[in-house]
Amino acid sequence: MTFWSDPVNFIAAWLRGILAGWGMGAALANILLALSGIIVLVVFALVLDIFLVWVERKVVARFQDRLGPNRIGPFGIFQPFADIIKLIIKEDITPEGADKVVYNIAPVLAATAVILLWAILPLASTIYGVDLNVALLYLVATGALGALAIIMGGWASNNKYALLGAFRMVAIMVSYEVPMVVALLIPAVITGTMSVKGITEFQSGVWIVILSPLAAVIFIISAIAELGRAPFDLNEAESEIVAGFNIEYTGMKFGWFYASELLHSFTFGGFIAVLFFGGYNFFGLEKYPLLGVVIFLAKALFFYWVIMWVKYSMPRIRIDHMLAFSWKFLTPLSLALLIITAVVDKFLAPTNFYMLGMFLTNVVIAWLTIEILRAYGKRQRKAEETPVQPVAEAAHH
């Protein structure tokens, strides 16, 4: 075991030796080491979060043909630090009539729900928090905590717009969790494991996006919806409900809602990379864990950029369209995909046609879906063009 093949355990073994030298018990030493590892991981995530604030502002500026922050430090890279100092020294206002305890817990819970996701994110083959055997459901569970934080914040603010924003956000989360979970079931069917590390290891051969591109697309769409980012940003539709569930929040409490949204987006970018695009795997380079971390972060940043790209290119969709898109399109499609994937997987798994068969199945399903949508659209247009056609006439078509 050298530093280059397993840096975490290398350092841990070294520290364990030092602690044992001080006469510390093995169990206590293990807990201390785990704690310090967690602190390093969380601090890393938060530093990344600060960096993401800059990335977000710079990228949106480019999309809108502006320069973005460019005053503090080279390319304005120290802008987020100035922002944080400002947020911390701002007066914290609790509006009258607010439910104080719930109001204060909500931003902490929102941040905790996102930070918890980093416990299961495999950064490299030997650098990860914990290899949980129910990781996929854990991902869904932290999403549930996030939804709870939003509804708590919206309710405790004593503000009708905040409450409306919270309700809309929960409606989005509730609607898109079903297709998201079914999209998560597909890697589970293919790999036979629920551990994200196991799924990543499976992909050292072939990425799941090749086996099931439709599942990847469904997951990306529903992940964007779960994050509440445009085009699904009904929760903070500025022109309708001011700013959504966090209107009344000021200072660092607002800061946590904002920071957790960005970190959540990046983390979901990471999960898209891990579940469908091979995670830290990249043509054998993953043998060096530190390089694996770089590959993983690059992939995660790419999907974070895709989420931003969608956000800054799309108009906001209407709430009835949002709900219909999930319940009448994504949910039936994902369930059909799950059924067919399970059958094809069962028949083709032992054969050599596995990869080709899975891919072609997805292509066929996608083609059928598009044909159905086209036929439906045609019918819809026809109905609109000839609104006063007699019933008997219409029956002939």
Next chain:
Amino acid sequence: MTPVQIIFLLCAALILASALMVVTTRNLIHAALWLVAALFGVAMLYAILDAGFLAVVQVVVYIGAIAILFIFAVMLTRREMRDRGPQLRKDWWLAALLSLLVFAGLAFLLVTQPGVNRSAAVMPEGLDTLGKLGAALVSPDAYVLPFEVASVLLLAALIGAVYVAASKK
């Protein structure tokens, strides 16, 4: 006292305190939030009991869906219910007495039962509980019938609830 016992007692304290708040607090949204705390404590108990799958399922189903549904329901029925008056019935002491009796009876039954202080069975090495759970759910000689019946139950609940909620005046 071993560390596990201390963790257990902390969980138990969280569960029981939150449960008491659920049944006594006036504000129903608070009651629902206390329910979330109690259920989270139960999820931690499942984790201590090596039932990790049930722990996450507890969070997903109870906190992610049932608690949210409760909060929605409280808000929908709120206008008339601005916490007017006490939330407990006048004869709540009778209910308290009955509950205490039930607890005393159960506790008495428990402590007189032989073997109740046993410690946990040894987990077989490398036992894949998740795989076994999946196999148990679909094997015809195990629980495939409850598995399908659960589906029918959920279907019935969905149809019933949608029918009731949809019916106009």
Next chain:
Amino acid sequence: MSIPLSWYLILSAALFSIGLFGVLARKNAIAILLGVELMLNAVNVNLVAFWRYLEPAKMAGQVFAIIVFAVAAAEVAVGLALIISVYRRRKTVIADEIDLMKW
């Protein structure tokens, strides 16, 4: 695992009794359902504790716990739908005032 089985059973009995108190003493129908949730959870703690302490190799306890989840979900869905439907007609969620079917 140095916790005796009895600890879990006592905890679950206490939780069940608190839930029972909620069901009996609360006026609001939604609060009554909250109490039922506590009772169902007490049952689940028992099931999982027995699974772990008696036969971890057989999955009976866990399977039953999952079935209880399904039952709880069905109960909440139908129960709350009924309460909201009643509220729409009678503008009340006090269980004692919903007495149309008493006789």
Next chain:
Amino acid sequence: MQNAWLYIGLFLIIGIIVPVAPLLISWLVAPKKPNPIKQSTYECGIETVGDSWVQFKAQYYIFALVFLVFDVETVFLFPWALAINKLPLYTVLEGILFILILVAGLVYAWRKGMLEWM
């Protein structure tokens, strides 16, 4: 198994401490000069009108209801998804039957027009 959950527990503790710390710092260094106008509900900048309890559409509730049922369904499907690779073909069919029964519920809600936003 238990160690993994111990790790998650430690992570939870750190994950709560870390967001609380800046809030505490802010509480120490930020000015505190409350006055009634500052504390009043901001809403959208003008004086608030009416009660903050607006009547909600029951529609939100219907979607939460359908979601609850599907959420529980997925709980059953995860163990099934892990097991089907090792078990004979009919287990796949059992799972499919399970899904189809629930799809019937979705179809019913759809037909009943409960998935429309009215």
